[in-house]
Amino acid sequence: MRTNDSSGAAPAAWLAIAGLTVIVVVPFIAVVLQGIFPNIGQGSFAGPFSSFVATLFDSALIGMAGNTIRLGSCVVLASALVAVPLGVFRALYRIPLAPLWDVLLLVPFMIPPYIATLGWIMTLQPRGYLQQIAGFNLAPFLFSLFGMTMVMAFNTFPVVYFAVSRTVEAVGARYADVGRVFGASPARAFWRITLPLSAPGLVASLMLVFAAAIEEYGTPAALGRRAGFQVLVTGIDLRISDWPIDLPGAAILSILLVVMSLLTFLLQRWILARRSYQTVGGKPAAKDKRPLGAMKVPVMIAFAVVAFLATGVPLLSILFTALSRTISGGLALDNISAENFLSVFNNSAGALVALLNSFSLGIGTALITGLIGVLAAYTVVKTKIRGRVAIDTMTILPNALPGIVVAVGLILAWNMPWLPATPYNTAFILLLAYCCILLPQPVRYTTAAFQQIGDSLEAAARVFGASGVIAFRRILLPLVFPSLASAMLLVFALASRELVASVVVAPVGMQTIATFIWRQFEQGSIGLGMAMAFIAILITTLLPLLLLTLPRRSGLVAE
Structure with missing residues (x-):
């Protein structure tokens, strides 16, 4: 039995709709309108679909x-x-x-694709590590x-x-x-x-x-x-x-x-x-x-070869490059140095600022997507108010929005000359991009968690006089919090090293981990970029794992 009391559901629904509209709907509609009306940026709706023929053919x-x-x-x-x-x-x-x-085969998924690609370039390119070792x-x-x-x-x-x-x-x-x-x-x-x-x-x-x-x-x-x-x-x-x-x-x-x-x-x-x-028998399959x-x-x-190629080659290439005094020095003992790592921590080329920017944006993205995700999942799963279908649709839409599309949509939506105020060319535009790209993570996690919670718990709280807000805060939220926390940690890790939106919509003069690595590689400071890459991999992979183990060690997880 689902509650029809809207005392707590309506505020949650409206907050979810407001957040989803700004984060998801606005950039998507901006892309669609710009495609249909090529001059909409100048405030004109003339020539609808005129660009479609020239572009599509x-x-x-x-x-x-x-x-x-x-x-x-x-x-x-x-x-x-x-x-x-x-x-x-x-x-x-x-x-x-x-x-x-299992761990070795999971690591490649945790390495950002662009960083792994740079590692493979350093290995297989002319005079790369493979040629230094094998001669080709x-x-x-x-x-x-x-x-x-x-x-x-x-x-x-x-x-x-x-x-x-x-x-x-x-x-x-x-x-x-x-x-x-x-x-x-x-x-x-x-x-x-x-x-x-x-x-x-x-x-x-x-x-x-x-x-x-x-x-x-x-x-x-x-x-x-x-x-x-x-x-x-x-x-x-x-x-x-x-x-x-x-x-x-x-x-x-x-x-x-x-x-x-x-x-x-x-x-x-x-x-x-x-x-x-599907199977028709109820007896579970044997696990032997x-x-x-x-x-x-x-x-x-086979396991060793795949683990070496997928995990070992990119990580070793990144580490060797980061420890090299000069790229031309190659794999030699006298070419090994920690200078690039020291340069990162000495804020060379703004490295520490880039780390701080990315971690700040990652924390902000985790908090915002966590809040919107739990409110949206609660409204869709646990209420019967009319807005839940629209909310469900808006939470699904980011699955079909690639990062580059989100970035384009944000440019189109917030770069209009007639806007009195805009987040464009500020750090907030990156926050909006990250939230749109990564919103599905907390939504999926919390939706699954809410579906596993029976309606009787909330109903019992209502019988004893608790309002919808109190029932949500004191009963439902603690029950879904482990799933929500896991999703937010994942969002933090992914947002901290996101590339495509960072490259496209980052404000002038602002660097993130991804743009720092990308630009150092383009400018020839490859060792410095790889040192940042190795540090980013360690932090964004190990920190969530460490935080997830703390509740168990401190005895905070309910048995």
Whole structure:
């Protein structure tokens, strides 16, 4: 039974709607209006849709759209080839040092893609680390579609690996064993029984990989431009950063990218609805895993190779570069120094200011998205007021808004000459961008938490005279707070090193961790940029893990 008392629900709904409107709806509508009315920035609605024909039938656009789909598809295929076999072995067999492999295969997902890309550049470029060690380089491979696919796949495959390993583990081997009793070969039992039962998790993870690949900015910008491989994200960036500025064209490309992202999620839902597999028995699957036997050595080699390529190469490359006195000095003992790290802490080129800016924005983003997320989730899950459908829609919309589209929307929305006041060219514009991009995290976490809480608790509080606000604050909020805190820590880590919005809408003269690293690399101060990158990885990865362990150590977690 859900309460119909709106004493606490109405304020929560209105606060959620106000926040979502400013953070999500305004930039999205700005992009749509700019695409339809090319002169809206001058206050004119003349010539609606006039830019669509010129932009949509431009051969360059057709090429960028095709490249975007090709890159996304290649990354999905490569991620599946790497992750699915490892995930299946992890789920069904006893893997030596399994928890260690899980950690090593999670780290690539925690390394920002643009930082990992810079690490691969330092390794495979001419006179890079590979050439210093082995005498040859792989620059032609790296600066190509195949190189971009490899770098991006090593960053995204953990999504597929953990989805497959957990899903297949939940299914277990019992149903495949039944198939083998009736004459199926091991391969046939896997393809006809285990894999179909695991299809939902696999399909969902592959769709997430495709969406992440077509929205990624750092890798295509660093590798694709040198290879002449333009995608929609880099095309949008060029239209808003290179003269002549083409805001209508950027808006139309942004709309096309949003449509691609939205179609990805709709395709995922259609596949799962059309081909749904489930077990009909209530008995849980056995968790006993089989020994690897003769496959032990090949499987361990596979785990080690993937862990080394995905985790070891980028991190070692970043660390070696950060410890180098000069890049030309290469891998030599007399070239090792901590000067770059000391320069960061001495605020060289504004490094400490960049760290402070990013951490301040990360904390602000975590607080704002946490507040809006918990209010929106409460309104959607626990109330029946009319506004909950609109709130639910607005919380879903950011899933289809790539970071570059959010940045374009904020420029279009807040750079109008007739506005009496605007956050544009201030730190607040970055805060708005980060909040829009990362809002889905607290919404998803808290929505799941609210769905697990029965309505009887809140109803009991109402019976004893508690208002809706008190029931929310004293009962529901403490119950969902662990999930909310986890989401806010994730938001902090991601916001602190976000690249695309930082590059596009950062105020003049303001640096963040991402823009500092990117600009140092472009200006030739590669060692200083890599030192900042290594520090950022350590802080944004270890700090949330440390904070999550504190409640358990202090005994604050309820048993």
